[in-house]
Amino acid sequence: MDADGDRAVVARQIGREPRAFRRVAVRCPFGRPAVTEQSPYDPAGEPFPTTYYVTCRWLVAAISRIEAAGGVERWTQALADDGELAASRAAGDDEQRAIRTDLAAGETGKDGGASLGLGIGGAGRTGSLKCLHAHAAFALARPGYELGEQILAEVTPLWPDHCCTDGG
Numbered sequence: 001m002d003a004d005g006d007r008a009v010v011a012r013q014i015g016r017e018p019r020a021f022r023r024v025a026v027r028c029p030f031g032r033p034a035v036t037e038q039s040p041y042d043p044a045g046e047p048f049p050t051t052y053y054v055t056c057r058w059l060v061a062a063i064s065r066i067e068a069a070g071g072v073e074r075w076t077q078a079l080a081d082d083g084e085l086a087a088s089r090a091a092g093d094d095e096q097r098a099i100r101t102d103l104a105a106g107e108t109g110k111d112g113g114a115s116l117g118l119g120i121g122g123a124g125r126t127g128s129l130k131c132l133h134a135h136a137a138f139a140l141a142r143p144g145y146e147l148g149e150q151i152l153a154e155v156t157p158l159w160p161d162h163c164c165t166d167g168g
Contacts, residue, residue, distance in 0.1 A: 001031075009033055013055040013165055020048035022103070025141040028056050030163035035137045040104045040116060047115035049122030051099055052137035058164040062155040063133045075135075075151060076128040088146035092138055093119030095145075120148075 001009070006024045010033050011017050020042040026035035034056040038048050054060050063071075079086045100116045109115070118124065121134025129135065132151050139148025152158060 006033055006036075009165060010036055010055050013057055018053075019046075025052055026137075028058075028163070028165075029159050030165070032056070032163060032165045034059060035140045037103075037141065040100045041107055041109035045107075045109040047109055047111045049100075049115050049118045050131075050134050050137075051096060051103070051120075052134065052141040054133045054137045054140075056164065058160045059136065059155065059158075060133065063136055063151070066151070066154050067132050071132050071151075071154075072129050075132065075147070079129070079147070085147055085150070089120075089135075092135075092142075092145045092147065093123065095142065096120045096138065 003023065007018065007021055010021060010024075013033065018036065018038075020038040020040075022037045022039050024033040024035070025037040026033075028034040034054070036053050036055055038051055038053055040048060040051070042048050054063065079089055096119050097117055100118070104113070104116055115122070120138050121129070121131040123130050135145070135148040136152050136155075137148075139145040139152055143149075
């Protein structure tokens, strides 16, 4: 599928035009977009701090259920309790900053580049997790990100048995 076709599918998946869409980073087993890569800034120069964004309705719903069951707080506590997991998050945040800076290609947007220093999901350098979706998307797009992979391990099964986008 070409970029325009992918963009149309993503718009259908999320129920609106994507703001800073660059490309599909991960496809589901049915060939549809599952995770997209966003530009650091939308066309108007507004920051878009989530580089990898889950668009697959199945994954969005499954991760939302984890969050609704206290997942953000539970995983934030897990980071406080597990040094290796915290190191994974720190390395992921560093990788996110490098990716965003590279994708920006010298552009600094309306924030003067401030958002290029944010971690996964727009997180600052300290504090709790903001969005499990962003960590899951990062793990799918950048395999080896332990925190995101552990979050994804709670999504069972990871993929539906049929296409959730178009019934394929």
